[in-house]
Amino acid sequence: MTVESALLKQLLSHGDFDTWNRLKQHYLPEGDYQKLWKVVDKHVHKFQAMPSFEDLHYEVRSPELEEKIYAIEAVETEVPAYELLEYLKDQFAQSEILTKIETYLDDTIAIADAKENIDYLQEIVVQVQDRVDTAKDNDPIDEVELFDSEEDLAKRMGLGLNQDYDISYTFSPKDLVIVGAQRGHGKTFTCCNIALNAHVRGRTSLYFTIEMDSRQILQRMAAIACEVPLKKIISREGLYQKDYNKLGEWWANRFEGGKELLSQYNLFDDFDKFHFDLTKSCKLKEEAQLDIHYDPGLTLAKVIAIVRQKKIEYPDLGLVVVDYLNQVRRHNAPSRSGQYEWAEQIEISKGLKSLAQDQEVLVVSAFQTNPAGEVRFSKGIEDAVDASYVIEHWGRAEDCIAFRCKKMRSNEQRGFVSQIDWDTLKIGPHTAQDPDEREEMREKMQTTETYDDL
Missing domain, CATH: 3.40.50.300 (P-loop containing nucleotide triphosphate hydrolases)
Structure with missing residues (x-):
């Protein structure tokens, strides 16, 4: 018994329309499973309801696919469909990640620098997220509070x-x-x-x-x-002592102990030295x-x-x-x-x-x-x-x-x-x-x- 077979058995046996809507075709292996997904999807769009196994036997004409339907119908499981879907998503995500990492190891890692390697790994995350629905389930309606908390x-x-x-x-x-x-x-x-x-x-x-x-x-x-004035800061011309004092106080306030260090400098002449010492000691x-x-x-x-x-x-x-x-x-x-x-x-x-x-x-x-x-x-x-x-x-x-x-x-x-x-x-x-x-x-x-x- 596979996760795919158990999930389809529960969906079709119980007419679980909500879980079906969250099952994407590419979660299933290519071949009979994806062909069966298309048959069920066509039925859902036509009749606005999940098909039964009897419906599928009438609608499917391929002997191989009909044999797969009989095999799924014979599966015995008590695991709810929504749990099986989560298992299938985990399985699919793992497969996607491993496939992309294998490609990365074969084609990229040996010639890419550190930044390129990090960028590629970050892209793998986004590409897999595009293919897997990881949105959290909604809270039960009876638990939703009317007002936002004070926090x-x-x-x-x-x-x-x-x-x-x-x-x-x-x-x-x-x-x-x-x-x-x-x-x-x-x-x-x-x-x-x-x-x-x-x-x-x-x-x-x-x-x-x-x-x-x-x-x-x-x-x-x-x-x-x-x-x-921004122009004075960019050109470093026309800045008065009071300007340096304000800039130095703001600059120092970003650092732990910055204000204590600030008092030791005449910022009009020593702002660069102040910055250097600030970043080294704080x-x-x-x-x-x-x-x-x-x-x-x-x-x-x-x-x-x-x-x-x-x-x-x-x-x-x-x-x-x-x-x-x-x-x-x-x-x-x-x-x-x-x-x-x-x-x-x-x-x-x-x-x-x-x-x-x-x-x-x-x-x-x-x-x-x-x-x-x-x-x-x-x-x-x-x-x-x-x-x-x-x-x-x-x-x-x-x-x-x-x-x-x-x-x-x-x-x-x-x-x-x-x-x-x-x-x-x-x-x-x-x-x-x-x-x-x-x-x-x-x-x-x-x-x-x-x-x-x-």
């Missing part, structure tokens, strides 16, 4: 971009939020603001960056946190940390693997930022339609949502829009998200930035407009007047005055 409510976070908006709009540690803009219109500095705000609230933020390296991201975060704090992972070839497999690792390293991990979604690849294999294949982008979005749910961490990702403010490459990426915003701003002509809400799953669909300091790129926390609304109000007032004059 769950405490884990909710706002974006930190507008204090008024955050009163009514917070996100759970299972949500996926995306923020879109055209190229060069503020995706990265918005993500930096969000990551920094979670850090300030005492939660660790993990930031994945593809286009900018770790230093460039840290420079933006430092400018925002210390309210020092270690990064284990809580409320800013962790940045730079990888121009970022894949979903790497994101998943690193988040799982960091979740152990930082139990307080509260936010994962992916900058940005359209450039993340599912795996390193070349795409037939290029890097931005629409189907792959949808899968990346679904993958990030699954990551948020599995690891119970809020995920925020930037995405690229076209000039009309619509999702570029594939509108389907918004299907899996809990909230979607599009950035609109007027450059230095207006000290404000608007976030137009395009989707909101669990609240009213409403965006916000916040103040912004264009020198430091700090967004919020205060609300600003929408320039479009202000112009509309001015036009109405002028129209009213003209009417009164008449």
Whole structure:
């Protein structure tokens, strides 16, 4: 007796429609088992019910397949179908893993470097996950509580971009939020603001960056946190003693014992030496940390693997930022339609949502829009998200930035407009007047005055 035969016996004997819907064809060995799966699947689609053994005897015309049906009918087992399905999935996953590892050992390991070997193993994980349903079963309906616990409510976070908006709009540690803009219109500095705000609230933020390296991201975060113009930090020109003091205090606060070491240096002259000594004598704090992972070839497999690792390293991990979604690849294999294949982008979005749910961490990702403010490459990426915003701003002509809400799953669909300091790129926390609304109000007032004059 095989697991496959026992499972099919229980499914057909008891008409277990729910378990049948979770049985994928490729879980079964090629040959008679997959042929039988097709026969049952055709019956289910035609009659909306599981076939009996008698039904199958009438429907099957192949002597070999009919013999297999008689063999399955003769199987004796008391193990429930749902348990047998789990055994079959375990068996299939093991076979898939061993097959892929054998290919890897034969073709790759001897010539690949350390990074390539790790990347290949991470891709094996994603490829097997694609083929095996590992989603947790739903809780019994009589055990589902109506309200979130106090602990769950405490884990909710706002974006930190507008204090008024955050009163009514917070996100759970299972949500996926995306923020879109055209190229060069503020995706990265918005993500930096969000990551920094979670850090300030005492939660660790993990930031994945593809286009900018770790230093460039840290420079933006430092400018925002210390309210020092970014241009001065990048060029290292025009910085005053007070700027160095603010930057040094922020830098030191990331390390255990950093503040004590800070008092020994004149940062205006010795910032580099301070940094060197700080990294040699102090270690990064284990809580409320800013962790940045730079990888121009970022894949979903790497994101998943690193988040799982960091979740152990930082139990307080509260936010994962992916900058940005359209450039993340599912795996390193070349795409037939290029890097931005629409189907792959949808899968990346679904993958990030699954990551948020599995690891119970809020995920925020930037995405690229076209000039009309619509999702570029594939509108389907918004299907899996809990909230979607599009950035609109007027450059230095207006000290404000608007976030137009395009989707909101669990609240009213409403965006916000916040103040912004264009020198430091700090967004919020205060609300600003929408320039479009202000112009509309001015036009109405002028129209009213003209009417009164008449």
